[in-house]
Amino acid sequence: MVAERIDGKAFAAELRERIAQQVAALKAEHDLVPGLAVVLVGDDPASQVYVGSKGKQTVAAGMNSYEHRLPAEATQADLLALIGRLNADSAVHGILVQLPLPDHIDETEIINAIAVKKDVDGFTVANTGRLATGQRAMVPCTPLGCLMLLRDRLGDLSGLNAVVIGRSNIVGKPMAALLLADNATVTVAHSRSRDLPAITRAADIVVAAVGRPGMVRGDWVKPGATVIDVGINRTESGLVGDVDYDSVAEVAGAVTPVPGGVGPMTIACLLANTLTACCRANGLPDPEGLTP
Structure with missing residues (x-):
């Protein structure tokens, strides 16, 4: 099996084009x-x-x-x-x-x-609390981008087993909240988790956001799983993710590369959040397809 390479760069370009069209309509x-x-x-x-x-x-x-x-x-x-x-x-x-x-x-x-209402990073305690409790919130850009990629690849996430490796306020926790809102069964794993490879091998979705180069290897992954690599690690050999791409690509159904995966989605989702904030500030409906 050779995994599908999830092209976040191409998806982000399409997303920015849709945003530009909606911005033009908003102005007109x-x-x-x-x-x-x-x-x-x-x-x-x-x-x-x-x-x-x-x-x-x-x-x-x-x-x-x-x-x-x-x-x-x-x-x-x-x-x-x-x-x-x-x-x-x-x-x-x-x-x-x-x-x-x-x-x-x-x-x-x-x-x-x-x-x-202007917190387009989604980092304020008010927005993080709203997201955690299922209320309308500004969603952090990187988890939002990951969710868009997952929905595009898998469609309905209901009932899928998802493991989020990492519990940061910026990625791990909001990512888990978004997956729960989409009715996935979610496990949040971290540095104190016991037998992490066994946990990830049971997952249909793995989101790696821990900041350790090449941590997730092929023998950690369930055959056919979708793997989202949020890691950005600068090493002597260049920019690498938290996922060992080559070994994971032999097992997974789909995996994001680094670079060219989640990274481009982050800025695109920042633009999406800014457009959403403008609409909400002026009593207009949320723009189509840009919010969870």
């Missing part, structure tokens, strides 16, 4: 243009590249992009003041503070200072 019918504000503190090279990519894709989708850069020595009060101004700006529908922040700034306080 309601004279509204979604606006995304991205805040970068400091000069981390990887963050600079990521912020630049977000800005380009935001503009390409027909949205307004607002980029704010603060020096590394900016105080927490400086950052909170900027967020306060963005919260009050009606032209800004989504606010994203690029992480990580300098050590002297409390990330949790900063995230929770963002207005819930």
